[in-house]
Amino acid sequence: MTRRTRLGTFVAAGAALAVLFVWALTGLHAFGDFQGEYGRILNRTAGSQRHVTNVVAAIVFDYRGFDTLGEESILFAAVIGIALLLREARDEGERRIDVVRSDFIRAVGLFAVGPTVLVGLYVIAHGYLTPGGAFQGGVATASGLVLLYAAGRYRAYRAASPKAMVDLVEGTGIGTYTALGVASLAVGSAYLANVVDLGTKGTLASGGTIPILNAASALAVIAAVVLICHEFLEELMTPA
Amino acid sequence: MSFLPYALAAWLFFVGLYGVVTSRHLVHLVVCLGVMQSSSYVLLLAIGYRTGKKAPIFTSGVPVKLGAVDPVVQALTLTDVVVSVTATALILALVVEIWKRSGKLDPDSLRKKET
Amino acid sequence: MNVLVPLAVAVPLLGAAALASLGHVSPARVDDVVAAAIALAVTVFCVILIFQSSHGTIHYWFGGWQPRNGIAIGISFSVDPLGAGIAALIGALMTAALVQSIDYFEEEVPPHFFVLMLVFLAAMVGFAFSSDLFNMFVFFELMSTAAFALTGYRIEHRSVLQGAINFAVVNGIGAFMLLVGIALVYGRTGALNLAQIGQVLSRHGPDGLVVVAFALIVVGLLTKAGAVPFHFWLSDAYAVAPAPVCILFAGVMSDLGLHGVARVYWESFSGVLGGHADGVRAVLIGIGVLTALLGALMAFLQSALKRMLAFVVISHVGVFLAAIGLLTARGLAGATLYVVADGLVKGALFCAVGHLARRVGHTDELIAHGRGRSLPITGSILAVGALGLAAVPPLGTFVSYALVDDAAGRLGDRWLPPVLALATAVTGAAVLRAVGRIFLGLGPDEDDLLVSVPRGEEEDEGERNAPRRGFLLWGPAVALLAAGLGLAFAPGLADHAIGHAERFVDRPQVARETLHGATSAPTPPAHEHVGTSSYALGGASALLAVGLAWVGLYRRRIPRKIRAALDATFGGVVLRLRLLHDGVVGEYVTWLTVGAAAITGLLALLTR
Numbered sequence: 001m002t003r004r005t006r007l008g009t010f011v012a013a014g015a016a017l018a019v020l021f022v023w024a025l026t027g028l029h030a031f032g033d034f035q036g037e038y039g040r041i042l043n044r045t046a047g048s049q050r051h052v053t054n055v056v057a058a059i060v061f062d063y064r065g066f067d068t069l070g071e072e073s074i075l076f077a078a079v080i081g082i083a084l085l086l087r088e089a090r091d092e093g094e095r096r097i098d099v100v101r102s103d104f105i106r107a108v109g110l111f112a113v114g115p116t117v118l119v120g121l122y123v124i125a126h127g128y129l130t131p132g133g134a135f136q137g138g139v140a141t142a143s144g145l146v147l148l149y150a151a152g153r154y155r156a157y158r159a160a161s162p163k164a165m166v167d168l169v170e171g172t173g174i175g176t177y178t179a180l181g182v183a184s185l186a187v188g189s190a191y192l193a194n195v196v197d198l199g200t201k202g203t204l205a206s207g208g209t210i211p212i213l214n215a216a217s218a219l220a221v222i223a224a225v226v227l228i229c230h231e232f233l234e235e236l237m238t239p240a
Numbered sequence: 241m242s243f244l245p246y247a248l249a250a251w252l253f254f255v256g257l258y259g260v261v262t263s264r265h266l267v268h269l270v271v272c273l274g275v276m277q278s279s280s281y282v283l284l285l286a287i288g289y290r291t292g293k294k295a296p297i298f299t300s301g302v303p304v305k306l307g308a309v310d311p312v313v314q315a316l317t318l319t320d321v322v323v324s325v326t327a328t329a330l331i332l333a334l335v336v337e338i339w340k341r342s343g344k345l346d347p348d349s350l351r352k353k354e355t
Numbered sequence: 356m357n358v359l360v361p362l363a364v365a366v367p368l369l370g371a372a373a374l375a376s377l378g379h380v381s382p383a384r385v386d387d388v389v390a391a392a393i394a395l396a397v398t399v400f401c402v403i404l405i406f407q408s409s410h411g412t413i414h415y416w417f418g419g420w421q422p423r424n425g426i427a428i429g430i431s432f433s434v435d436p437l438g439a440g441i442a443a444l445i446g447a448l449m450t451a452a453l454v455q456s457i458d459y460f461e462e463e464v465p466p467h468f469f470v471l472m473l474v475f476l477a478a479m480v481g482f483a484f485s486s487d488l489f490n491m492f493v494f495f496e497l498m499s500t501a502a503f504a505l506t507g508y509r510i511e512h513r514s515v516l517q518g519a520i521n522f523a524v525v526n527g528i529g530a531f532m533l534l535v536g537i538a539l540v541y542g543r544t545g546a547l548n549l550a551q552i553g554q555v556l557s558r559h560g561p562d563g564l565v566v567v568a569f570a571l572i573v574v575g576l577l578t579k580a581g582a583v584p585f586h587f588w589l590s591d592a593y594a595v596a597p598a599p600v601c602i603l604f605a606g607v608m609s610d611l612g613l614h615g616v617a618r619v620y621w622e623s624f625s626g627v628l629g630g631h632a633d634g635v636r637a638v639l640i641g642i643g644v645l646t647a648l649l650g651a652l653m654a655f656l657q658s659a660l661k662r663m664l665a666f667v668v669i670s671h672v673g674v675f676l677a678a679i680g681l682l683t684a685r686g687l688a689g690a691t692l693y694v695v696a697d698g699l700v701k702g703a704l705f706c707a708v709g710h711l712a713r714r715v716g717h718t719d720e721l722i723a724h725g726r727g728r729s730l731p732i733t734g735s736i737l738a739v740g741a742l743g744l745a746a747v748p749p750l751g752t753f754v755s756y757a758l759v760d761d762a763a764g765r766l767g768d769r770w771l772p773p774v775l776a777l778a779t780a781v782t783g784a785a786v787l788r789a790v791g792r793i794f795l796g797l798g799p800d801e802d803d804l805l806v807s808v809p810r811g812e813e814e815d816e817g818e819r820n821a822p823r824r825g826f827l828l829w830g831p832a833v834a835l836l837a838a839g840l841g842l843a844f845a846p847g848l849a850d851h852a853i854g855h856a857e858r859f860v861d862r863p864q865v866a867r868e869t870l871h872g873a874t875s876a877p878t879p880p881a882h883e884h885v886g887t888s889s890y891a892l893g894g895a896s897a898l899l900a901v902g903l904a905w906v907g908l909y910r911r912r913i914p915r916k917i918r919a920a921l922d923a924t925f926g927g928v929v930l931r932l933r934l935l936h937d938g939v940v941g942e943y944v945t946w947l948t949v950g951a952a953a954i955t956g957l958l959a960l961l962t963r
Contacts, residue, residue: 001935001942003262003348010261010945017952018254020567020959021535025246027564028542032242032291036545037426039288039296039310046311047298055296055308059315066417066430070481070493071319073368074500077474078326080375081504082333084467088510131297135318171376178368181361191361193419228329235336253535257948260524261941269940273527280534287542313541316489320534323496327527330503334520337510347940350517 050194051206057128061213065192068213069177072220076174079224082231109151116144124218128207134214138221145222146229170227173220177213184209245286252279266335266345270328277324281317288313357407359400360415360432360484363442366400367393367477371470378466384457390469391453394476398446401480404439409851411875412858412868414486425870427548433486433869436855437691441607441614442483444695447838448606448702449476451831452599455706458827459599459713468508475501475603482611486549486622486869488537491615495533495579498608499526506596517938518588518595524940525588526578528947533575539568540623549622550869553862557626566962569624570955573616574947580612582676583646584946586669587936590653593665598709601661605668606702606835610675610694617679617687625682625862632682634961638954639680644774646673651781653932655907658805660708660718660789664701667744667782671697674775678759681766688856689758692848696751699839700743704786706832707736711793713828719807720789725796734794736832737786743840745783746776747897748890751842757889758849764886772892780896784903791908798908806933853881 001009029035046058060068120141127133181192196208204211252275259272288310296311339345370393378386407413413434416422420429453472456464478497485491503526507519541547543564544555556565574585581589593604620628620635628635650670657663675697678690708718710733717723727734746756756779760772791797842848857879858864867873906913935942 001939001945003941006942006945007262010258010948013945013949013952014254014257016956017948018250020563020570020952020955021250021253022247023959024539024564024567025250026243027562028246028287028539030242031245031286032289034288034290034310034542034545036288036310036312036541038428038545038547039312040307041423041426041428042311043296043308053297053299055298055311056314056318059311060318062418063420063429064312064315064489067315067319067490067493069368070478070490070497071322073371073474073477074323074326074493074497076371076375077471077497077500077504078330080467080470080474081330081500081507084465084471084504085330085333085337085507085510087465087467130299131295133318135322167379168376171372175369175372175376178365178372182365182369185358185361190416190419191365192417231333232336235340257528257944260528261944261948263941266520269524273524276528276531280531280538283535283538284541287538312547316538316541319489319493323493326500327496327523327530330500331520331523331527334503334507334516334523337507338516338520341511341513341516350520351937351939 050208050210052128052210054128054130054133057133057210057214058207060133061128061210061217062194065213068217069181069192072174072177072217075220075224076170079170079227082228086231086235106151109147112151113144113147116147117141120144124214125204127214128210129204134217135221138218139225141218142222142225145226149229149233167227169219170223173216173223176216177220180209180212180216245282245289249279249283249286252276252282264346264348266338266347267332269347270331270335273331274324274328277320280320284313284317284320357413357415359404359407360413360434361417363397363400363404363484364477364481367397367473367480371473371477374466374473375470378470383464383466386466386469387453387457387464390473391450391457393473394446394449394453397476397480398443398450401439401443401446404434405436405443408434408439409436409855409878412865414869421872422870425551425554427546427551427870430485430487430490431548431869432484434484435859436851437687437859438483438614440691440695441611442480444698445476445479445483445603445607447835448603448698451702451706451835452602454831455602455709455828456599458824459597459709468505471501471505475505479603479607479611483614486618487547488540488549488552488619488623489547492530492533492537495615496530498611499530499579502604502608505600506592508597508600509595512595515595518591521588521938521940521943522592525585525943525947528944529575529578529585531575532571532578532951536568536571536575539564539571543568548869549618550866552623553626554866554870556623557862559627561627561631561962563959565624565627566959567955569628570958571951572619574951574954576612576615576619577642577676578612578947579609580616580672580676581609581669582642582672583649583669584950586646586650587943587946589669590662590665590936591938593668594659594662598705598712601664601705602702602709605664605705606698607694609668609672610698613672613675613679613690613694616676617690620682621687621860621862622865625860628962631962634958636680636682637961638957639682640677640768640771642954643673643675643677643680644771646670646676647775647778648673649932651778653936654782654785655903656804656806656929656933657785658719658721658802658807660711660720662806663785663789664704664708667785668701670778670782671701671744674778677771677775678762681762681768683762683766684856684860685758685762685765685853687860688849688852689755689762691856692758692842692852693752693755696755696839696842697744699835700740700752703736703832703836703839704740706835707733707740707829710825710828710832714825720792721800721802721805721807723793724800725793727794728796730794732829732833734790736829736836737790737794739840740836741783741786741790741900742897743836744786745780745896745900746893748893749843750840752839753893754843754849754885756893757885758852758883760889760892761883761886764888772889776892776896777899780899781903783897783900784907787900787904788907791904799911802910804910804929849883850881853883854878857881
């Protein structure tokens with residue numbers, strides 16, 4: 001097909017599909033008037049059933065915790081996949097220039113690493129109490145680590161996150177999550193059932209297995225982001 | 241106002257799809273995939289919205305009776321974002337490999353040579 | 356609480372996590388054996404589940420969240436013998452693939468490969484069991500992620516890169532369509548559990564939203580399955596992935612997309628669309644037949660074995676889709692049995708191709724002409740497998756075909772079985788022709804009708820050292836083939852399949868069991884008798900396969916006038932078809948859009 005034929009075919013098919021799609025959308029409820037029972041029930045009962053105040057976190061790590069296991073696995077598979085795809089032997093010698101020359105950027109950037117990591121950890125830790133959680137906080141924390149590269153030098157970044165350790169952390173993150181589910185099985189309950197004491201609502205010690213799963217996911221997310229950046233940087237730092 | 245969010249989702253969907261079909265640069269193609277993915281976030285969140293209600297976070301002092309927007313779509317969107325990010329990362333790894341080996345980033349240049 | 360259900364997914368994931376953390380310290384062969392052992396364990400779990408679930412579908416609620424007042428709060432897996440059968444197939448194919456991997460690769464395989472294979476295993480099993488719409492999406496994406504990375508294993512080759520990226524982009528868009536469909540369904544029903552969605556939807560008739568949502572979900576699943584016109588990525592990707600990975604792709608990954616369509620239709624949409632079943636039937640059977648025939652034709656036009664087998668997979672996906680599209684219990688039973696038997700056969704074929712690649716260095720029938728003479732076992736596997744593809748009686752694939760034939764007959768669609776038999780015959784013929792060329796040295800080693808991979812592009816290329824333990828490469832193939840064809844001799848298999856299918860399609864009863872904890876009714880007894888017309892069609896298909904293979908080999912001997920006439924009629928079409936499969940992702944996505952618009956539009960028209 002030539003590009004013109006392709007464009008013509010696509011515009012025709014796309015227009016037809018668009019009309020059908022919009023027609024379907026008109027069948028939806030009016031915006032702002034959602035009636036779904038599932039969400040309503042969870043809003044009403046999650047607090048008392050699980051002693052957490054962030055209902056979304058309760059859904060992600062408890063009611064639909066199995067979905068999150070799948071999602072962690074996707075993250076895990078992607079990291080391993082990228083490592084597999086970009087795996088050829090790389091020459092350790094030459095490197096591109098990897099040091100930021102401007103003192104001002106270095107000062108501001110490196111100064112920001114600490115607070116960024118701290119804020120990230122805070123968001124993770126309080127994920128089931130206030131907005132936040134493993135994913136949001138995990139990415140923030142990991143970006144603090146990547147800041148070491150952006151504002152400093154590549155070698156410092158690599159030293160702060162040695163590959164073998166990060167691999168181990170990634171494997172541990174997902175391993176813990178999966179194993180916790182098996183532990184619930186061992187206690188005679190269903191897989192990933194919340195079998196730990198639920199604690200007091202509104203404090204850090206609440207939610208039973210939710211904080212544990214939250215922490216495990218956070219570990220996996222941080223390790224994953226750091227590893228992905230690591231792989232790409234290795235790839236692009238080495239002259240072709 | 242009431243149909244606009246849904247219309248926005250549809251618009252993003254088709255703009256992204258158009259971008260993928262006509263793209264001349266692999267990184268641009270990946271970004272267009274990202275636009276399509278944003279369309280799904282907008283659709284999900286728009287579906288779960290309830291006028292006048294707040295976020296489904298009931299920290300001390302906020303009575304549960306007040307109700308909130310649908311929390312399930314938020315959990316779904318969270319999962320969706322993670323899934324999209326990982327797919328993007330993988331495709332970008334492939335793009336980096338293509339660039340390294342052939343120096344070309346035009347999707348059309350990947351056309352097969354037939355005997 | 357049946358612990359085997361979650362363990363079937365959790366054990367491979369734990370194994371993957373362990374291999375990721377510790378795999379570097381042990382040699383690749385140890386990692387491989389550990390992974391193979393895990394896969395074998397999962398296979399055993401699933402076989403046990405087949406028997407445990409034959410008295411009543413097992414509903415497993417994760418996190419202990421049982422439904423309240425008929426509303427599903429958590430995520431569930433529904434394990435019935437049909438689904439467990441497919442899961443057992445997945446386990447068996449993965450075990451075979453990992454056993455072959457022990458000696459297939461010459462280089463030291465990084466542990467990442469085995470990690471991804473185990474994650475892939477968990478994802479496929481999870482998808483087969485899941486009865487929550489969003490959970491199905493999550494496992495669908497997990498399957499895809501692991502699959503892209505595994506496809507790109509031999510990243511040094513241009514064709515591999517192209518195959519992997521087309522796979523990733525097209526599959527990604529398909530996944531996205533699936534997600535939009537799910538969002539629409541959630542918007543209408545406020546539910547994600549398949550049975551509950553079915554309950555809410557069946558209270559009213561179908562409207563635009565319901566039909567479009569169903570269409571988008573089907574498009575997403577059919578993209579993974581590789582139905583026409585969503586199939587272009589499949590022939591590129593399956594041709595370049597390493598042989599052990601192809602065993603899984605061809606044997607079961609595509610068919611899982613169809614299993615998804617069946618589950619979603621029967622549990623969620625059969626109530627609301629049931630009154631318009633004829634319209635849905637027409638669309639599904641239509642796509643199925645188109646896919647079956649196009650796939651078969653393209654398969655016959657390939658000289659590279661892996662690409663040929665990729666088109667064989669596409670063609671058979673069409674056959675299964677047509678069977679499911681009959682929308683009856685018998686059709687579903689036949690389709691599931693066929694998926695299992697044919698999956699084992701296709702797995703065996705790819706396994707044998709892997710052995711051929713390792714010993715001869717080429718899998719293109721023109722280049723490897725006559726070089727397979729020293730590999731009689733591999734050649735026999737391919738030849739018998741080819742006949743299995745053509746559903747020759749009385750073997751396993753034939754029994755399934757006969758069931759589909761019967762199902763179609765009861766609906767009055769008497770034209771369908773011969774068309775499907777034609778497609779399977781052509782696919783069998785293509786493989787037989789290749790066997791003739793490679794293992795018996797028959798026919799010329801040049802044929803301008805066939806599409807070839809240019810020299811230097813084939814990723815399995817080059818002379819290699821003979822593997823130390825050759826039986827690890829062809830042994831699994833023999834086992835798979837024996838299992839697939841031997842299914843014919845399992846007593847009462849067809850009867851049981853029909854009985855379980857009858858339970859599967861009874862939507863209201865399934866909803867009662869899932870959401871209200873009702874106990875299962877006993878399986879209705881069934882008795883299946885293979886009709887003479889089925890034997891006739893099966894036999895004809897096998898004979899046609901042999902005949903067409905002969906024609907393929909000795910085309911030049913056909914009188915010139917006839918050849919010229921055939922060329923004039925079909926030449927243009929064949930050329931255009933070949934040019935369409937040219938690897939440009941923008942075109943593939945355009946065809947996806949065309950397919951999506953067509954399916955959605957037709958469904959909308961036919962369900963008014």
